[in-house]
Amino acid sequence: MATGELNPNHYPAQRAAKVVQHYLTTRYGSPYRLFGVQKVHSGNAEDVADTGRKYQLEISVHEIISNVTQTCSAEVFFPRGETQSSPHVQASCEELLKTDTKAQEEALYQQYKTNQGLLSSQRLPDSYGHIEPDMKPFWHLGILASSFIMLNESTENTLYNMAQVANITQLATENEQLKFDCHTLLHDMVSQEIIHWKMLFTWSPGEGVKVLQKEQLPHCHHCEKPPNTN
Amino acid sequence: MEKIVKLWVFGLFLLIICGLETSRGHGLVEGLESMRNYDYTKYHPMDEIYEWMKDVERGNPELVSSAVYGRTYEGRNITLLKLGLKNMEAREKKVIWMDCGIHAREWIAPAFCQWFVKEIVNSYKTNKKLERMLQNLDIYVTPVINVDGYIFTWVNDTTRLWRKSRSPPPASGSCYGVDLNRNFNANWGTVGVSFDSCSNTYCGTSAGSEPEAKAVMAFVGKMVNQTLCFLTIHSAGQLILLPYGHPQISAPNYDELISVGEAAAGEMKKVHGMNYTVGTSPQILYANSGSSRDWARLLGIPFSYTFELRDKGEFSHLLPEDQIQPACEEAYVGALSIITYVHDKTFNNSTLPNRGFSLVSKKAVWSTVMAVFLTGVLV
Numbered sequence: 001m002a003t004g005e006l007n008p009n010h011y012p013a014q015r016a017a018k019v020v021q022h023y024l025t026t027r028y029g030s031p032y033r034l035f036g037v038q039k040v041h042s043g044n045a046e047d048v049a050d051t052g053r054k055y056q057l058e059i060s061v062h063e064i065i066s067n068v069t070q071t072c073s074a075e076v077f078f079p080r081g082e083t084q085s086s087p088h089v090q091a092s093c094e095e096l097l098k099t100d101t102k103a104q105e106e107a108l109y110q111q112y113k114t115n116q117g118l119l120s121s122q123r124l125p126d127s128y129g130h131i132e133p134d135m136k137p138f139w140h141l142g143i144l145a146s147s148f149i150m151l152n153e154s155t156e157n158t159l160y161n162m163a164q165v166a167n168i169t170q171l172a173t174e175n176e177q178l179k180f181d182c183h184t185l186l187h188d189m190v191s192q193e194i195i196h197w198k199m200l201f202t203w204s205p206g207e208g209v210k211v212l213q214k215e216q217l218p219h220c221h222h223c224e225k226p227p228n229t230n
Numbered sequence: 231m232e233k234i235v236k237l238w239v240f241g242l243f244l245l246i247i248c249g250l251e252t253s254r255g256h257g258l259v260e261g262l263e264s265m266r267n268y269d270y271t272k273y274h275p276m277d278e279i280y281e282w283m284k285d286v287e288r289g290n291p292e293l294v295s296s297a298v299y300g301r302t303y304e305g306r307n308i309t310l311l312k313l314g315l316k317n318m319e320a321r322e323k324k325v326i327w328m329d330c331g332i333h334a335r336e337w338i339a340p341a342f343c344q345w346f347v348k349e350i351v352n353s354y355k356t357n358k359k360l361e362r363m364l365q366n367l368d369i370y371v372t373p374v375i376n377v378d379g380y381i382f383t384w385v386n387d388t389t390r391l392w393r394k395s396r397s398p399p400p401a402s403g404s405c406y407g408v409d410l411n412r413n414f415n416a417n418w419g420t421v422g423v424s425f426d427s428c429s430n431t432y433c434g435t436s437a438g439s440e441p442e443a444k445a446v447m448a449f450v451g452k453m454v455n456q457t458l459c460f461l462t463i464h465s466a467g468q469l470i471l472l473p474y475g476h477p478q479i480s481a482p483n484y485d486e487l488i489s490v491g492e493a494a495a496g497e498m499k500k501v502h503g504m505n506y507t508v509g510t511s512p513q514i515l516y517a518n519s520g521s522s523r524d525w526a527r528l529l530g531i532p533f534s535y536t537f538e539l540r541d542k543g544e545f546s547h548l549l550p551e552d553q554i555q556p557a558c559e560e561a562y563v564g565a566l567s568i569i570t571y572v573h574d575k576t577f578n579n580s581t582l583p584n585r586g587f588s589l590v591s592k593k594a595v596w597s598t599v600m601a602v603f604l605t606g607v608l609v
């Protein structure tokens with residue numbers, strides 16, 4: 001494993017930077033604030049005794065919706081141990097969080113809270129990469145919830161992106177939170193696998209996303225037989 | 231009496247010529263029309279791509295020919311278009327290879343191969359440099375190698391993200407398909423692969439076990455001495471990968487591969503500002519073996535690259551159709567940058583442009599012949 005100064009274009013720094021992206025999304029993301037890694041400027045890695053590996057990165061983070069980019073410092077620690085453990089991330093990216101999304105979030109919240117039926121959508125984006133404008137917030141909510149999973153599941157040997165929201169359904173709630181049931185497809189670039197996750201999560205402008213339940217779905221091999229076989 | 235016979239013969243001759251011109255003319259006109267009406271900014275199912283290839287060939291007979299060089303597992307044709315102009319000095323032509331769609335879900339790749347052909351067809355008559363290159367080079371373009379896989383991704387919503395071929399499970403396994411880009415005869419089965427048939431990087435039962443990989447190796451293998459450049463188009467990630475996928479092997483011309491790759495990435499960035507990272511797979515992505523790019527380099531083809539097109543994870547393989555044009559525009563510039571480099575390196579700009587056939591159309595030739603004949607008959 002590369003130690004010391006890292007080539008910012010090589011995969012160790014790139015994979016660690018992606019973890020920072022997932023962290024920022026879980027911590028500061030909203031249906032109107034989503035992050036991507038624009039560029040890794042520099043990186044450093046070192047082993048921490050027997051406990052794991054620490055990366056220090058200077059990256060440019062891009063807020064996709066307002067199209068603002070900011071340089072951030074971040075630290076990612078990948079624990080090493082008997083059981084799979086999530087990475088720990090620290091990042092300072094204050095400028096990006098100054099975009100004011102309160103009004104839009106309130107409007108969305110009110111829209112979903114007061115609509116007659118419970119909303120639901122499938123295949124975001126569809127096979128052609130298309131998302132109906134009305135459905136974009138659902139796609140964003142799917143990305144937010146998936147980021148918790150992607151952050152949790154990340155290691156030095158993964159590179160996660162959300163490939164698609166297969167299904168997202170609004171559920172009835174007794175409290176102020178909006179509640180959703182969702183099935184998303186995550187793509188891990190390193191293994192090239194598509195991993196299915198089901199989640200139950202809540203969202204409100206004040207509380208952000210909270211994942212109540214999550215479950216990895218098994219790979220359906222018989223689903224992959226030719227269409228005409230039984 | 232003699233004059234009447236001569237007139238009849240002449241009349242018959244004219245009829246035959248007109249007949250030939252008409253049938254060839256209609257195919258040509260229809261082909262060109264279809265090409266003009268084809269929407270290159272939409273994703274097309276395989277039957278439309280097969281039809282399009284026929285139209286391109288019919289509409290541009292002096293530039294385009296096609297060849298079927300193999301069959302997929304499910305028995306479908308693996309077809310390429312060969313783009314090239316006649317070389318007037320009767321010199322041996324060199325070869326550029328481009329393939330798209332080894333991985334079924336990477337729809338932007340076949341879209342790019344079609345775009346590439348369209349650009350060449352639409353610009354060679356007015357671009358002297360391109361015309362000269364096409365006189366020295368034959369560019370072989372396979373729009374879809376993994377036809378079975380590509381068709382499977384169109385079956386329904388749940389099959390869209392299929393990656394592999396559609397061969398049946400091996401004796402030792404239970405799942406369909408082989409990762410064709412792990413099946414080539416290049417350090418096969420050593421790194422970055424799985425021997426589990428259910429894995430998306432399953433490398434098959436042996437090197438070249440898959441008909442699609444075997445077809446490429448057989449066809450390109452026959453022309454290896456003339457082949458200057460091997461480009462294999464994928465998505466996503468915005469990368470230009472050079473050989474080798476094995477972390478401990480380096481190509482002898484590594485420095486040149488990097489500089490040519492960087493030049494291509496530089497040109498690509500000028501188009502829409504997108505960054506493409508250049509390096510070997512173990513450096514910038516992951517180690518792997520059995521890739522077509524590695525096979526080509528090991529065989530001796532000096533320039534071999536994998537292009538990973540847009541994007542960097544926002545949509546990944548589900549790239550929206552409104553990005554087809556910008557993605558293809560930047561990829562075209564990148565591919566052409568490499569093709570131009572290898573052409574100029576080989577031909578040293580010593581080739582004079584051939585003015586002969588391109589200026590004088592075949593119709594003009596026939597008219598002249600008929601005029602001379604007519605003059606001869608009536609005199």
